[in-house]
Amino acid sequence: xxxxxxxxxxxxxxxxxxxxxxxxxxxxxxxxxxxxxxxxxxxxxxxxxxxxxxxxxxxxxxxxxxxxxxxxxxxxxxxxxxxxxxxxxxxxxxxxxxxxxxxxxxxxxxxxxxxxxxxxxxxxxxxxxxxxxxxxxxxxxxxxxxxxxxxxxxxxxxxxxxxxxxxxxxxxxxxxxxxxxxxxxxxxxxxxxxxxxxxxxxxxxxxxxxxxxxxxxxxxxxxxxxxxxxxxxxxxxxxxxxxxxxxxxxxxxxxxxxxxxxxxxxxxxxxxxxxxxxxxxxxxxxxxxxxxxxxxxxxxxxxxxxxxxxxxxxxxxxxxxxxxxxxxxxxxxxxxxxxxxxxxxxxxxxxxxxxxxxxxxxxxxxxxxxxxxxxxxxxxxxxxxxxxxxxxxxxxxxxxxx
Amino acid sequence: xxxxxxxxxxxxxxxxxxxxxxxxxxxxxxxxxxxxxxxxxxxxxxxxxxxxxxxxxxxxxxxxxxxxxxxxxxxxxxxxxxxxxxxxxxxxxxxxxxxxxxxxxxxxxxxxxxxxxxxxxxxxxxxxxxxxxxxxxxxxxxxxxxxxxxxxxxxxxxxxxxxxxxxxxxxxxxxxxxxxxxxxxxxxxxxxxxxxxxxxxxxxxxxxxxxxxxxxxxxxxxxxxxxxxxxxxxxxxxxxxxxxxxxxxxxxxxxxxxxxxxxxxxxxxxxxxxxxxxxxxxxxxxxxxxxxxxxxxxxxxxxxxxxxxxxxxxxxxxxxxxxxxxxxxxxxxxxxxxxxxxxxxxxxxxxxxxxxxxxxxxxxxxxxxxxxxxxxx
Numbered sequence: 169x170x171x172x173x174x175x176x177x178x179x180x181x182x183x184x185x186x187x188x189x190x191x192x193x194x195x196x197x198x199x200x201x202x203x204x205x206x207x208x209x210x211x212x213x214x215x216x217x218x219x220x221x222x223x224x225x226x227x228x229x230x231x232x233x234x235x236x237x238x239x240x241x242x243x244x245x246x247x248x249x250x251x252x253x254x255x256x257x258x259x260x261x262x263x264x265x266x267x268x269x270x271x272x273x274x275x276x277x278x279x280x281x282x283x284x285x286x287x288x289x290x291x292x293x294x295x296x297x298x299x300x301x302x303x304x305x306x307x308x309x310x311x312x313x314x315x316x317x318x319x320x321x322x323x324x325x326x327x328x329x330x331x332x333x334x335x336x337x338x339x340x341x342x343x344x345x346x347x348x349x350x351x352x353x354x355x356x357x358x359x360x361x362x363x364x365x366x367x368x369x370x371x372x373x374x375x376x377x378x379x380x381x382x383x384x385x386x387x388x389x390x391x392x393x394x395x396x397x398x399x400x401x402x403x404x405x406x407x408x409x410x411x412x413x414x415x416x417x418x419x420x421x422x423x424x425x426x427x428x429x430x431x432x433x434x435x436x437x438x439x440x441x442x443x444x445x446x447x448x449x450x451x452x453x454x455x456x457x458x459x460x461x462x463x464x465x466x467x468x469x470x471x472x473x474x475x476x477x478x479x480x481x482x483x484x485x486x487x488x489x490x491x492x493x494x495x496x497x498x499x500x501x502x503x504x505x506x507x508x509x510x511x512x513x514x515x516x517x518x519x520x521x522x523x524x525x526x527x528x529x530x531x532x533x534x535x536x537x538x539x540x541x542x543x544x545x546x547x548x549x550x551x552x553x554x555x556x557x558x559x560x561x562x563x564x565x566x567x568x569x570x
Numbered sequence: 571x572x573x574x575x576x577x578x579x580x581x582x583x584x585x586x587x588x589x590x591x592x593x594x595x596x597x598x599x600x601x602x603x604x605x606x607x608x609x610x611x612x613x614x615x616x617x618x619x620x621x622x623x624x625x626x627x628x629x630x631x632x633x634x635x636x637x638x639x640x641x642x643x644x645x646x647x648x649x650x651x652x653x654x655x656x657x658x659x660x661x662x663x664x665x666x667x668x669x670x671x672x673x674x675x676x677x678x679x680x681x682x683x684x685x686x687x688x689x690x691x692x693x694x695x696x697x698x699x700x701x702x703x704x705x706x707x708x709x710x711x712x713x714x715x716x717x718x719x720x721x722x723x724x725x726x727x728x729x730x731x732x733x734x735x736x737x738x739x740x741x742x743x744x745x746x747x748x749x750x751x752x753x754x755x756x757x758x759x760x761x762x763x764x765x766x767x768x769x770x771x772x773x774x775x776x777x778x779x780x781x782x783x784x785x786x787x788x789x790x791x792x793x794x795x796x797x798x799x800x801x802x803x804x805x806x807x808x809x810x811x812x813x814x815x816x817x818x819x820x821x822x823x824x825x826x827x828x829x830x831x832x833x834x835x836x837x838x839x840x841x842x843x844x845x846x847x848x849x850x851x852x853x854x855x856x857x858x859x860x861x862x863x864x865x866x867x868x869x870x871x872x873x874x875x876x877x878x879x880x881x882x883x884x885x886x887x888x889x890x891x892x893x894x895x896x897x898x899x900x901x902x903x904x905x906x907x908x909x910x911x912x913x914x915x916x917x918x919x920x921x922x923x924x925x926x927x928x929x930x931x932x933x934x935x936x937x938x939x940x941x942x943x944x945x946x947x
Contacts, residue, residue: 292605307927320913508785
């Protein structure tokens with residue numbers, strides 16, 4: 169009985185603990201206070217905003233999307249004139265951002281992997297060069313690099329006329345302060361078959377790759393997938409080109425008066441942005457690649473050598489697949505950084521989302537809340553989509569654990 | 571004994587000839603052979619890299635030193651075609667690049683703040699100097715107050731409005747305020763993200779992921795254009811303060827993730843030990859968890875700071891004149907406009923940023939080596 173009394177006494181004690189010290193109650197109180205604080209902040213912010221907007225006579229809501237934009241955009245991948253709506257201007261900006269981000273990611277990854285491998289090279293000169301590249305570009309702000317490319321390199325190039333071009337003479341490549349001029353491919357009737365052939369070649373490449381892998385798994389016989397695929401990739405479109413009667417022609421740029429006419433032009437803003445973004449991000453990717461390869465333990469490559477694999481095969485089959493697991497998560501955040509950093513385009517006048525929407529549209533409509541919220545939401549969505557995709561990719565290369 | 575070895579066919583009867591000496595592995599030739607021309611592929615790479623360097627390095631040296639203009643009073647000095655860097659421009663504008671338009675008679679206040687900062691930073695950066703806690707307190711609390719008094723001009727000092735600030739001063743102010751505010755905020759957010767209270771956790775996750783998902787430039791636009799709308803009528807901040815709020819919120823999200831990494835690296839036993847000692851949550855956090863977690867993430871904190879330091883250049887887009895902003899503004903000075911000026915100004919700014927960031931990254935690497943207890947070959 170005594171024992172039981174003790175127990176009940178203990179239980180009574182814990183009931184008598186003051187509410188202040190009960191973790192559950194305290195947690196609840198904290199959370200309620202937090203919610204009240206947040207609600208108060210949001211409420212006062214919204215009422216202030218409504219008051220301020222009403223006083224300034226600024227419209228609110230998203231009605232402005234349907235109105236005429238009335239400004240021109242330097243580069244656009246969809247039809248756009250200054251008679252188009254703000255909504256179309258928004259899509260032009262979004263598309264420009266995505267184009268520069270995708271191309272930038274491609275080049276940054278390419279350069280980054282090359283430089284990262286070069287930093288591990290046994291060749292003294294190559295290794296030191298890669299180190300200097302990484303340390304220099306990583307420690308200088310991206311905005312400065314963009315402005316440097318744009319204002320100190322591309323803007324002081326000679327004008328087409330001063331650059332020694334003869335009026336009316338066609339040139340293949342020309343770099344002047346209007347941009348980089350290249351020949352433009354003009355498709356004629358039947359050109360779509362070349363595109364079909366290209367797609368067919370890619371599909372065939374993938375299918376052959378799958379078949380070859382299955383066969384190798386079953387029989388151990390190897391098949392030269394890469395060479396076959398490359399051959400298909402080159403020869404199928406070539407055959408299509410010849411069979412359809414060579415329906416492609418090149419249009420060259422030439423100087424007419426003060427301006428360049430014809431050809432395919434990459435504008436200096438785009439070039440500066442692409443150069444800056446890819447070189448800067450490449451320096452970070454190089455470090456990630458280096459760290460990833462160093463993270464694969466020596467035992468792995470030693471084991472591969474012990475099995476008789478040659479160095480090339482060792483890195484392709486043993487080191488790189490394991491390094492990729494370490495590389496991919498930080499690589500994802502570099503891709504995200506590049507996409508977010510493309511917003512610095514506003515400083516050099518490339519018409520990306522921030523420059524069109526957060527700049528021109530904001531100035532014209534004055535609807536700061538809507539415009540900036542939409543811009544932020546777009547980047548947030550892009551970030552979440554990229555990280556979702558990379559998470560999926562990451563899980564597909566992740567170590568399968570027991 | 572008759573079967574003497576001489577009768578066995580496979581036993582040598584005379585000395586074998588001396589083998590050739592080993593290929594030289596020491597000295598200049600040996601070094602070259604090993605590091606530059608080890609294999610045919612290496613040789614090709616070396617030659618290609620060498621040609622590339624030959625192509626880019628001499629023009630750079632020529633531009634920066636040989637045909638550079640070192641003295642001059644105006645653009646006339648740098649206008650001649652073929653001139654390299656116009657260092658005279660940097661020399662003439664140096665004061666502006668450091669202090670902006672801060673009144674010349676009051677510049678000693680900026681210098682004094684700088685000295686106070688160095689006085690706090692040097693001892694905290696050297697691991698063997700004692701009194702780290704007091705030192706950190708000085709840097710995070712005392713120094714900001716002193717610098718605020720000195721720079722803005724309180725207590726009888728002549729007031730200098732922030733519109734006059736510029737150059738390296740603004741760069742450092744933005745970076746330091748960003749880090750000083752984001753540090754405690756980041757700790758709170760990191761703790762909140764690991765909290766067991768679902769609502770607290772949710773708010774922290776949303777806050778962190780939101781700021782990390784948007785570019786800093788939109789954050790700055792938001793704080794400069796949108797923030798004033800949310801404040802009651804009559805309340806207004808100056809431009810620098812608005813930028814500071816944006817930068818501080820942005821960097822606190824990044825800081826929170828760095829600190830969370832440190833918290834996750836602490837073994838569960840440490841938390842349990844703190845509980846077993848009957849320490850409350852805050853006591854345990856303050857005395858057991860944080861000292862270990864923060865020490866682990868010093869390199870991460872320094873890296874965040876490097877990122878923040880570089881990102882401060884973005885404030886020029888909302889019209890503040892940090893180092894890059896003021897360099898860019900001075901390039902358009904009618905007195906100095908020339909084809910060589912932009913490149914010179916950018917290279918100077920890049921050099922200053924590089925010195926700061928490279929120094930910090932070396933320090934971070936040093937700390938990483940010091941704290942590394944792993945097993946590496």
